[in-house]
Amino acid sequence: MKNIIITGTSRGIGFELALQFADAGHQVLAVSRKINQQLLLHKNISCLSVDLSNEEELQQVSDFLSTTWKNIDAIVHNAGSLLLRPFSETTQHDFENIYKVNVFGVANLTRICLPYLQKGSHVVTISSMGGVQGSLKFAGLAAYSSSKGAVITLSELLAEEYKEQGISFNVLALGSVQTEMLQEAFPGYQAPLSASEMANYIYDFTLTGNKYFNGKVLPVSSTNP
Template sequence: MTKNIMITGASRGIGFELAQLFAEEGHNVLALSRNDKPIAALDHPNIACFPFDITKTSDLLNAKEFVASNWDGVDVLINNAGRVLNRPFLETSAKDFEEVYKVNVFGVANLTRLILPFMPKTGHVVTISSMGGVQGSVKFPGLSAYSSSKGAVITLTELWAEEFKEKGPSFNVLALGAVQTEMLEEAFPGYKAPVSALGMATYIKDFALTGQKFYNGKLLQISNSTP
């Protein structure tokens, strides 16, 4: 059955691979990112895209309007957009924290709030977090803003699942370990991850389509390495 899939952070890495995987399976995809050129260049008939900054109210409303005008609902929302900052805590300003949280927490919350009315009880909101945001996991210097923001969306997911447990949709969060992406290179220069962006995207695609049958309000740690 054809699903309507919304993905943020689709210009590169896992999000870019996810858009292609879903589209190749015949699903309708709205691939959102600030730079829409890589997705637009695919020229795939099942993928719609336009420039989208998750921190801008006008862009959030554009996404809502697209759904209202073109789809009969959203089956899967994948909150994949993220911003990383690797900087010693004493050099991390309040503005630095705010810029990271605008994308990783506030943007996720704002987009989810707008899209939830379009989602059926069987829908699935999947938010991409990080092992760095998991309580008790190994932590790394320089990632105070990033890792704490990723911890915040883990708690948000648990709260959403409780608040919407009667009418749906389902909410789950995936805490990813090291995946070979541009973002990993920013956080850990020179480190080579054992998992490719395509490999992780394949896992996330399958989970997004079926995970709500088994999980709601759960944190799944998807990691075989540290970082």
């Protein structure tokens, strides 16, 4: 059984993913601003209330690792912040808030976890088709989609930097998934996949994808969004 860190677990894909790993017997550290009570009651899940945009709050993760786990088998950087706003109305403060979660949160958490990652560990970053070159871009998502492009490059760089240690870094660029975040941003839009269906794919990829990929970006989308 493996030790898995998952961010953004209060709802949606992260919630479903945490349950899948825990139900299969893996130990899960669920990191999210809001703690889901269902996860809190699961014997294989430890929950931490952490705002990823606040570097100081990540000390909770460091404290947990130093006292509880000796190693980390996988990290799924699933947490994300989305802003739908015309570019002309998107301020620097807006960009900073999105990047603090979607980019700096990924970088800071990964840095904290590095001493516990080992040969065979797999770091999976959830990006978006909006961050992939050549994909259809949607108006109003300048901060969000550009941040998702940034973590793609970050993952590629880390894969190269830590390949000698046998730590794999890969990115899944998701298309639209029927989550609460999608519904809040695009009311009435119906995505082709549910959160649990996408979690199934991410679950398998997290456990086995590093056998076949390192430093790669895999589009996971049957549609343009």
